[in-house]
Amino acid sequence: MPIITSLRDLPAVDKLVASLGETRLPRTVTVDLVRSALDVARSEIQSDGGADPETIARDLLTSAHMNRSTRVLNATGVLLHTNLGRSPLSRKALDAMSLAAGRYTNLEIDLSSGQRGGRGSYVLDLLRTLTGGEDALVVNNNAAALLLALAATSEGKAVPVARGELIEIGGSYRLPDVMATSGAKLVEVGTTNRTRIGDFVTAVQIHTVGAILKVHPSNYRVEGFTAEASLAELAELADGARVPLIHDVGSGLLDKEASWLTSADSAWLSSEPAVRQSLERGADIVTFSGDKLLGGPQAGIIVGSSETISKLRSHPLARALRIDGATNAALASTLESYAEGRADEIPFWRMAHLAESDLMERLGTVREGTGGEVRDGISLIGAGSVPGVGIPTPQLVLGGADHLYLPLLKGKVPVAARRQHGDLLIDLRAIDEADDATLTEMVIRCR
Numbered sequence: 001m002p003i004i005t006s007l008r009d010l011p012a013v014d015k016l017v018a019s020l021g022e023t024r025l026p027r028t029v030t031v032d033l034v035r036s037a038l039d040v041a042r043s044e045i046q047s048d049g050g051a052d053p054e055t056i057a058r059d060l061l062t063s064a065h066m067n068r069s070t071r072v073l074n075a076t077g078v079l080l081h082t083n084l085g086r087s088p089l090s091r092k093a094l095d096a097m098s099l100a101a102g103r104y105t106n107l108e109i110d111l112s113s114g115q116r117g118g119r120g121s122y123v124l125d126l127l128r129t130l131t132g133g134e135d136a137l138v139v140n141n142n143a144a145a146l147l148l149a150l151a152a153t154s155e156g157k158a159v160p161v162a163r164g165e166l167i168e169i170g171g172s173y174r175l176p177d178v179m180a181t182s183g184a185k186l187v188e189v190g191t192t193n194r195t196r197i198g199d200f201v202t203a204v205q206i207h208t209v210g211a212i213l214k215v216h217p218s219n220y221r222v223e224g225f226t227a228e229a230s231l232a233e234l235a236e237l238a239d240g241a242r243v244p245l246i247h248d249v250g251s252g253l254l255d256k257e258a259s260w261l262t263s264a265d266s267a268w269l270s271s272e273p274a275v276r277q278s279l280e281r282g283a284d285i286v287t288f289s290g291d292k293l294l295g296g297p298q299a300g301i302i303v304g305s306s307e308t309i310s311k312l313r314s315h316p317l318a319r320a321l322r323i324d325g326a327t328n329a330a331l332a333s334t335l336e337s338y339a340e341g342r343a344d345e346i347p348f349w350r351m352a353h354l355a356e357s358d359l360m361e362r363l364g365t366v367r368e369g370t371g372g373e374v375r376d377g378i379s380l381i382g383a384g385s386v387p388g389v390g391i392p393t394p395q396l397v398l399g400g401a402d403h404l405y406l407p408l409l410k411g412k413v414p415v416a417a418r419r420q421h422g423d424l425l426i427d428l429r430a431i432d433e434a435d436d437a438t439l440t441e442m443v444i445r446c447r
Contacts, residue, residue, distance in 0.1 A: 003050040010038060010045075010053060019054055023061050033060045072414045073439055077393060077427030079351050080383035084416060086291045086298070087383075088347045093296065093333040100329035107325040120328040126335040130254055131275045133286070133303030137312055138331065139321035142250060143173055145287040145300030147182050149246050152315040153308065154210025155183035160203035162195035162228060163188045165215040175215060184210060194227040200234060204241050212238045214283075215248045216273050235282020244284035244308045249273045251385040252294035252301070260343035268381075268389045275303060284308050292383045295346035296334030297327045351429050352381075352391060360394045362428050362436055369440040370447065372398040372426070379429045396426040398443070407446040415442045 004010060011019070016034050023030045037057035044051035072084055080086045089097070099105070110117035118124070120138060127136035139145050150159060159179060166188065168174045179186045187207055189199035200212060212234055231247065238245035256274035272293070278286045285308050290299030300321075302309060312318060323331070334346060343349050363374050375397050378390035398404060401417075401424040408415040408424075418425040431439060 003052055004041065005045060005050045007042060007045055010041060013038065016053060016057060020057060020061065024065055025061060029064065030061065033057065033064060036060060066410070070414065072409075072416050073435055073442070074416055074430040075426045075428065075439060076416050076418045077377065077379040077395065077425065077429060078382035078418075079348060079379060079430050080292055080381055080385060081416070081430075082383050087295045089297060089330055090295070090334065090337060090346050092337065092345065093330040096333040097297070097326045097330040101326040105325055105329070107328065119322065120332070123328055123332045123335065126332065126339055127301065127303050130335060130338055131286070131303045132279055133275075133305075135304070135306040135309040137302045137309050137318070138290075138323055138328070139300040139302070139318070140323055140327075141298055142248070142287055142289040142300040143178060144321040145302050146175075146246075146248055147178050148312050148315060148317050148321055149285060149287060149302060150179055150182035150184040150211065150213075151317055152312045153244055153246070154185075157184065157210030158187045158203070158207035159184045159211050159213050160187045160189050160200050160207075160209065161213045161215065162190050162199075164190070164192050164195060164228070165213075165217055167215055167217055195229055196227055197229040197233040197237065200229055200237055204237060209241060209243050211244045211246050212241075213246045213248070216250050231278060231281040231283060235284075238284065239282070244305065245282060246285055246287065247273075247278045247283035248287045249275060249278055250288060251292045251383075252288040252290065254294065254338060260338075260341070260349060268386060268391055271389070272386050279304055285312075289383075290331055290334075292385050293348070293381075294334065295343075295348035297330040299323055299327060299331055354429055356392060356394060359428050362433060363394055363396050363426075366426065366428070366436055366440050366443075367396055370396070370398065370426075370443045372396045377425065377427065379427055391429070393427055393429050396428075398424040398426065398447075400424065400447075404443075404446055408442060411442045411445065413438050413442055415439060 013031060013034055016038065017031060020030070034057050037053055037060050040056050041051035041053035074081055074084050108117055108119050123138060124136045127133065139148060166175050176186050187203050189195055189203050203209070214231060214234055235245050251272060253269065253272050253274045255276045258269060275286050275288055283304060285302055285304030287300060287302050288294070290296040290301055302312060337343055337345055344353065360374070367374060374394050377393050377395035379393040380390045401419040401422055404424045405417065405419055408417055418427065426443070428436065
């Protein structure tokens with residue numbers, strides 16, 4: 001369509017829609033976007049003197065189509081990439097989720113008695129077994145888990161937290177804001193780099209405390225001249241003050257022993273707190289994510305003291321924050337993999353286990369089609385987990401990141417790669433081997 005310079009020459013909505021042909025979007029959405037395109041064209045004519053409404057409409061339609069949920073090949077080397085959906089589910093978990101979403105299930109009915117049962121009671125049994133907690137509760141994400149824990153234990157009361165643990169994560173999630181929303185009163189103790197148990201003792205003596213909170217700084221590290229109150233010290237203080245100790249470990253490593261890993265494989269986990277050990281060291285409740293190191297669906301999981309979790313379960317927020325049946329089924333399946341000693345069937349752990357030699361062989365095949373240079377690199381865990389630590393991984397280095405990055409994202413099969421110092425890095429650790437040929441084809445098309 002030629003440039004239009006007069007408002008009188010703008011096409012009617014139906015005419016412009018017809019000129020666009022098949023848009024792969026619902027007609028109602030197409031019509032709405034065409035109206036928006038005409039508004040933009042009208043504004044451009046009035047300000048600049050000319051506009052191409054068809055081009056504007058096609059750009060809007062293309063953008064809308066690309067925002068629909070679609071598969072993306074994750075060649076970034078970030079295994080739990082938040083922008084790409086974090087942890088992919090196992091085939092077993094996907095099947096369980098599909099069944100629960102497409103059929104009626106026993107979500108809240110006890111089939112043995114015919115009476116109404118607790119939501120997801122089997123998941124709670126699995127969590128008790130795997131963590132050693134007396135009870136468990138599941139909500140829709142870890143921020144919700146912490147919000148509920150604070151609201152149920154500390155509304156109107158003080159909660160001491162070390163200054164170095166007042167975290168902010170992606171999406172402008174800030175711990176002080178969550179605490180304020182819960183009704184708890186934040187009491188900062190210590191300094192950014194050094195906090196001692198005495199700082200917490202002083203806070204407990206001065207304030208009416210509802211709980212003591214310890215937070216794992218999962219997306220940064222404080223190093224050098226540092227000190228922190230240990231979990232055991234905080235547990236003793238909380239017990240004496242008759243208040244719960246809440247430990248937000250965030251990433252969801254179930255057990256420090258990590259029996260599904262060899263000692264060599266687990267070196268990168270050395271600084272990561274684990275749920276079972278946190279409970280053993282005195283935490284009353286531990287909160288963590290389902291879709292990070294646990295490798296399951298998005299969820300916020302709370303395990304620990306039956307007395308404390310009983311308070312959380314009876315709080316009005318618990319119903320507002322609960323998970324749905326499909327998520328419950330996927331979480332149950334993921335936890336079963338741990339209970340059965342088959343954690344290696346969980347995609348995250350399978351990717352983390354991949355041998356460098358196997359990745360090198362696959363990269364050699366990809367390089368034959370794409371060119372570039374293979375170099376030693378590091379895959380990152382991502383999603384605010386295990387900060388500053390990675391897994392050694394060979395990577396394919398291609399020049400020209402500026403002209404390759406966006407075309408790869410816009411391809412028939414979108415490929416997300418990593419830009420670094422002007423180069424484009426291709427990391428296969430989070431790519432299924434069956435997708436190597438597709439990845440190669442997409443790179444060739446863009447070069």
